[in-house]
Amino acid sequence: MKSFSLLTWGGLCIAALSFTSCSKEAKLQDQNKLAVTAAEDDPDGAMLAKLLQQNGPQYEFFKVDGKQGGRIKTKQGSVYTFSPNSLTTQSGGPVSGTVDIVIKEILKPSSMIFASRPTATNGGAQLTSYGEFFVRATQGGQDLKLRADSAVAVQVPVAKRPAQDGVPMWGGDTSVIITTSGYNDLNQPVTIPVAASANQGVSWNAAPGFALFNGTNGTLNFRLDSLMAWRNCDALTNLPGPKTTVLGYFTNFYNPATQTSYGGEEPCMLFFKPAGVNTVVKLYNVILNAPVGRQGLLSYQNSVPIGQSGTFLAITALNGNFFAQKLPVTIPSPSGGFVGINFTLAPVTPAALVSLIQSMDTP
Template sequence: MSSNSIYVAGGIAVLLLFGACTKQLKNDLSDASKEKFSARVAAAAAPDPDGLKLHTFLRANGPAYETYTVDLQKGASFTTKGGRTYIISDNSLVKPDGSPATGTITFSVKEISNAAGMIFADRPTATNTGAPLESFGEFFVSANQGTTPLQLRKDSAIKVQVPAKPVDQRIPMWNGDTSITINTSGYNYVNQLITLSTTISANKGIDWQQVTNPASAYALFDGTNGTLNFRLDSLIKWTNCDRLMSLPNPKTTVLAYFNSNYNPATSTSFSGEEPTMLYFKPTGINSIIKFYNTIFTPPPGFEGFLSYQNAIPVGQSGTFLAISSIGGQFYAEQRTVTISAPAAGQNYTTITFNPVPVSASTLVSLITSMNTK
């Protein structure tokens, strides 16, 4: 789980805004207990109703869990609808008390293999520093025996085979967390400095960190059967098989202005359920970049998002999808562009959006069409 403090220098605008919103709360502790304060911080981070409506809609139309039941007496395997095979040894799973799990086991699997799935599930591909990744699949696996959740035994793993066209011999693996921890500090009623932690969904969708375990750090391509082969060494955690994109061109910062239909609650959304979102798909690459940093204190007509600083290649072609939810109505705009160099004297490039009202079915179609961009 990622951890952030509202006082970290150079922190993203979202966390700075969170600090501004909670400043009065943390300075007003004369007769409040830690529990009451924590509850008030959590309330301040509650999802916006428009954002909740949009994200509920997206999840309902996105990738679904697949369930498989196997018998682990002598090891087992199953193949998902997407053709990915999971191989489990007979001694790889343990119960919460550490005892081995045998017999009938139920696996729940969610796989994301294309740009539309990344948008629906809010699982974009970028490193924790903003570097874009080309994805060969994102995976989430859990295991249960009846109602008992299971874990992988230490030093064990589930082997996965993913059908793939010829690619690099080794593809890096990434683990992802969908939450961040906000640490808020203040003085209590006896003038003692305390720090309270609040866990919220990550506005970036997910925080990818490269796997460090040498045994699981890479997927290896097998040319004899056309598969990428890797190990899942933990359950109930997103895993991504991705390689860093080769982007040699000079980089720029992209500012995306919304001339209309930007929901201002986006700038104070701390639950990962923003009512306005912006995604970018580089042309011909299985990748989605989410613009989640909001423009700080914008004048009217300049609300919107900005990329990481100097992160988007000049000359990169791709398609943006802007989505908003306002008062029960969805808005969207899809635009294919080539990222231009900054104007003379500037250190950023701008793109302007004007999302228009769309039906739910049209929004699904727009998202699905990102697969072919």
């Protein structure tokens, strides 16, 4: 494996600090133990969410020996190695016998769209993704954990490696923890944590360790220090030059329920795939008080590089039907302080919409 120099380490730490400064706190929680607030479900948003979930990345199931460990290879070619005696019960007891392993991987732009897990920071900075990973281990229906001094070793095939030796690792999920204040059954003021959906997809926060590239075998190598938690490997693109704000106008077939839909069931979605970068940016901020024809979604303020080429995908679910447009664009210089892009959506079948999303994988 190529050596990891102090200079490279310093640069990655700076990137990590930059990312952390614009990340919201996110924690994986047991949804059954928390009260969840959400607006009234929109049937069109639920219909779109169901289509995305059915066609997105699925869990893969494996078995290993709890005492001896084991080596697992996923459909994507990633290798997960559990060392002997690395798994314990929640109380720390030893584990022997068959252990059930569940793995999900998100490695390409279409999967990021299907799973609603884009890889931009909360400030809109673009990231180059080298994958998002989730691992769970159970025995007899009970969740296991990793021994304190152990980890799951992971090797992921990489088609194209960057100039740096490695990238930071991050954790996050599709819910964020907020606080809700009120009164209990004795009329005493209380404040409790509540899990709420992050409409932008994922709130990322720094996780321990770095993922390192091995030029000899063409893999990205890292260690998962915990189970039941998403980990991703992302590098900040740090694109130079001026940036602008993009407003995406849905000139037709806009569903106004987008403004009040939560829980990952927005009936209108807008994604941008930068050319040559393994990432997807989701424009999730709703344009407020807009007249018909100029309703839609916008980017973070001054977050999109001027002159950047890429492809937009606008999607709407409305009155039980799907509408979409895929639009190649080079971001122009702003006029009046922002760039407005018009989308004229056309009816599509569910199968055609799935094909459009899959086509976003092209460089």
